[in-house]
Amino acid sequence: xxxxxxxxxxxxxxxxxxxxxxxxxxxxxxxxxxxxxxxxxxxxxxxxxxxxxxxxxxxxxxxxxxxxxxxxxxxxxxxxxxxxxxxxxxxxxxxxxxxxxxxxxxxxxxxxxxxxxxxxxxxxxxxxxxxxxxxxxxxxxxxxxxxxxxxxxxxxxxxxxxxxxxxxxxxxxxxxxxxxxxxxxxxxxxxxxxxxxxxxxxxxxxxxxxxxxxxxxxxxxxxxxxxxxxxxxxxxxxxxxxxxxxxxxxxxxxxxxxxxxxxxxxxxxxxxxxxxxxxxxxxxxxxxxxxxxxxxxxxxxxxxxxxxxxxxxxxxxxxxxxxxxxxxxxxxxxxxxxxxxxxxxxxxxxxxxxxxxxxxxxxxxxxxxxxxxxxxxxxxxxx
Numbered sequence: 533x534x535x536x537x538x539x540x541x542x543x544x545x546x547x548x549x550x551x552x553x554x555x556x557x558x559x560x561x562x563x564x565x566x567x568x569x570x571x572x573x574x575x576x577x578x579x580x581x582x583x584x585x586x587x588x589x590x591x592x593x594x595x596x597x598x599x600x601x602x603x604x605x606x607x608x609x610x611x612x613x614x615x616x617x618x619x620x621x622x623x624x625x626x627x628x629x630x631x632x633x634x635x636x637x638x639x640x641x642x643x644x645x646x647x648x649x650x651x652x653x654x655x656x657x658x659x660x661x662x663x664x665x666x667x668x669x670x671x672x673x674x675x676x677x678x679x680x681x682x683x684x685x686x687x688x689x690x691x692x693x694x695x696x697x698x699x700x701x702x703x704x705x706x707x708x709x710x711x712x713x714x715x716x717x718x719x720x721x722x723x724x725x726x727x728x729x730x731x732x733x734x735x736x737x738x739x740x741x742x743x744x745x746x747x748x749x750x751x752x753x754x755x756x757x758x759x760x761x762x763x764x765x766x767x768x769x770x771x772x773x774x775x776x777x778x779x780x781x782x783x784x785x786x787x788x789x790x791x792x793x794x795x796x797x798x799x800x801x802x803x804x805x806x807x808x809x810x811x812x813x814x815x816x817x818x819x820x821x822x823x824x825x826x827x828x829x830x831x832x833x834x835x836x837x838x839x840x841x842x843x844x845x846x847x848x849x850x851x852x853x854x855x856x857x858x859x860x861x862x863x864x865x866x867x868x869x870x871x872x873x874x875x876x877x878x879x880x881x882x883x884x885x886x887x888x889x890x891x892x893x894x895x896x897x898x899x900x901x902x903x904x905x906x907x908x909x910x911x912x913x914x915x
Contacts, residue, residue, distance in 0.1 A: 535568040535595040537587055540578070558584050566594055612653040612692065618645065621688050630769060632742060640684030643668060653692055661685065661699040672835075675703035709893060710863040711856050715827060719818075722825035727817055729788055730803055734814075734854060736785035738861030738879050740772065741854045745810040747802045749793050753778075757786055761880065767810060772880060779878045815854055819847035827852065862890040867898075 538549040540563040549565065552558065564587035566577045579590050618641050626634045647667040648660040661682055668678045679701045686698050711719075716735070720728055734744060737759055746764045753759070760778040761771045771777070792802060805811045822828055823846070833840055834848030843849035862875050876887040895901055 535566050535591050535598065537591045538565045538567055539563065540565050552584055552587070554584065554588075556584075564590075566591055568594065568598060570598065614645070614648070614650060614653055614656070617653050617692055618688070621691060630742075636680070637684050637688070640681040641688060643681055644685045653689075653694070656689065656694070656697060658697055658699060661697065665699070665701055675701065676706070679703045707893075708853070708855055708859050709851075710860040716860075718825045718827050719821055722821045727821060729792070730814065730817070731857070732785055732788060733802070734857035735861055735864075736781050737779055738858050739779075740858065740880075741814055742769070742810075743771065744803065744814065745801075745812065748800050749789075749802060750800070752786075752789055754786065754790065757781060757783070759789075769810075773882060775880060775882075777877065777880050816847070818854060819849060819852050822849055822852040823847045859890055862887065863894040866891045866894050 537552060539552050539558070541548055541550070552564070560582055562583075564579045564581060564584075566579060568575055568577075577594070579587055581587050581590055622634065622638055622641065625637050644660075644664050647663040648656065650656055650660065664682060664685065665678055668681060673681075682699055682701055689695075689697050716731070719731060723731065730744075733739075733747075737744070737747075739747065739761065743761050746767060746769050747759065747761075748764070751760045751762055758778050758780050760776060762776050763770050763774075789802065799808070801808070801810060803811050805813070823843070828843040828849035829851050830842070830844045832843040832848055832850045834843070834846060835841070836846055836848070841848060858879060862879060865875050865878070866872070872884065872887055872891060875891070876884050879887060879890070881887045
């Protein structure tokens with residue numbers, strides 16, 4: 533507890549304070565004051581003393597008195613039950629974030645609760661995250677899924693003030709390649725007219741899956757030949773990072789959307805499900821058509837009906853995913869000379885680095901790269 537001594541004066545009609553000089557003698561009538569904190573507030577106290585010596589003695593007495601006041605014992609922090617904390621957290625996520633995000637957190641925390649038997653939040657430590665990792669691997673989850681679920685639990689703990697308990701499981705970042713023209717043609721051949729239009733929309737817009745499922749006729753500007761990613765309050769859906777954007781689309785896709793609008797005048801969503809709500813089975817459609825077209829790699833495995841199956845004869849090939857349409861969108865535009873910054877804006881990437889990773893493979897297959905690579909070994913080839 534610090535008590536400081538000050539001299540109060542009036543200068544130009546205004547009250548001012550300055551610290552005294554211990555080597556100086558002050559005349560009678562000098563006003564000495566103390567400044568200190570009490571009850572969480574700064575306080576001033578005017579001393580009824582004459583001279584600096586008496587003022588210093590009063591300051592020391594005040595400081596001793598404040599130090600002798602017993603501290604009010606703080607109340608012990610109320611312990612938080614783990615289940616109660618999870619329930620409250622998920623309610624907040626449901627009210628503030630997308631339903632898809634709620635599902636991810638709900639699953640991560642459900643799996644965490646299976647691995648963690650502790651009752652109170654303050655009991656949780658790194659060993660509980662390690663137990664989650666071990667349990668998930670025993671269930672056959674891949675490293676990326678395990679890392680995502682651990683990250684979800686860590687976010688939950690930080691929301692409750694626990695920033696010390698953390699764990700970052702390592703995983704191999706899978707490389708997403710663009711579809712080749714041959715693959716797209718094979719897919720189109722095996723698809724229905726409706727499915728063909730869906731693939732064309734994914735490819736022509738570069739939209740994410742949930743952006744496609746929530747795209748509406750009103751998002752299309754037929755004059756400017758663009759389509760926008762906009763919030764849809766009816767379904768409580770917001771764009772990623774809450775950033776809306778507009779993307780120019782090719783004339784072929786624009787004509788397709790005009791036809792769909794005429795054929796479905798009473799609809800709003802461009803690709804609704806049978807109940808008129810956002811479609812949620814695009815990925816299943818894609819994998820089934822890839823299997824029908826004989827485009828699966830034959831090396832992937834998955835689970836179907838509790839049994840392990842191969843993509844040789846099951847719709848589980850990991851190479852056929854919706855995200856590859858975004859990569860293909862970026863690759864085609866890049867090959868046609870669209871700047872990386874522009875592609876970044878169209879894709880809705882926050883970082884240019886992410887966009888450049890999308891475009892790296894396109895550079896590898898370019899004629900410029902082939903010329904450079906062959907030129908590097910031209911002298912050896914002549915020997």
